[in-house]
Amino acid sequence: MLRLDDLQAVADLILEKDNYPNRVMVEVRLIKAGYSRRKQHKVVIPFWALKRGDDYAIYYTIHEIAHIVSPPLSSHGTRYKQVEDRLLGYWEFMVKRKKVYPRTLYSRGQMVYTTVNPILLCSVRE
Numbered sequence: 001m002l003r004l005d006d007l008q009a010v011a012d013l014i015l016e017k018d019n020y021p022n023r024v025m026v027e028v029r030l031i032k033a034g035y036s037r038r039k040q041h042k043v044v045i046p047f048w049a050l051k052r053g054d055d056y057a058i059y060y061t062i063h064e065i066a067h068i069v070s071p072p073l074s075s076h077g078t079r080y081k082q083v084e085d086r087l088l089g090y091w092e093f094m095v096k097r098k099k100v101y102p103r104t105l106y107s108r109g110q111m112v113y114t115t116v117n118p119i120l121l122c123s124v125r126e
């Protein structure tokens with residue numbers, strides 16, 4: 001199972017590739033839903049996401065980082081998804097979504113996660 005340091009390294013690399021000017025700190029907590037805090041430069045990942053496997057935990061981290069990078073108030077809309085797709089591309093990930101959350105996750109073209117009922121439970125707050 002990945003650790004906090006691993007997810008921080010993912011966040012650092014993704015933000016560097018996207019030329020984002022600030023470091024964003026990753027936290028892992030025993031909570032139901034992850035979230036991001038743009039002004040605090042912080043994302044919070046629920047511990048259950050780490051238990052779901054390395055690829056899923058990395059996906060979740062990139063999902064939250066995309067909330068920091070995407071335009072304010074873009075929620076899970078089209079502009080958010082464009083940013084998320086770009087950031088996932090840096091990790092050679094691709095998702096097929098059911099509305100927002102991944103139904104299937106691919107790493108370098110290989111399916112690494114799939115579910116009939118996607119849940120991610122991300123609460124979007126600016």
Ligand SMILES: [Zn+2]
Binds near residue numbers: 063064076122123
């Ligand atoms: Zn989200």
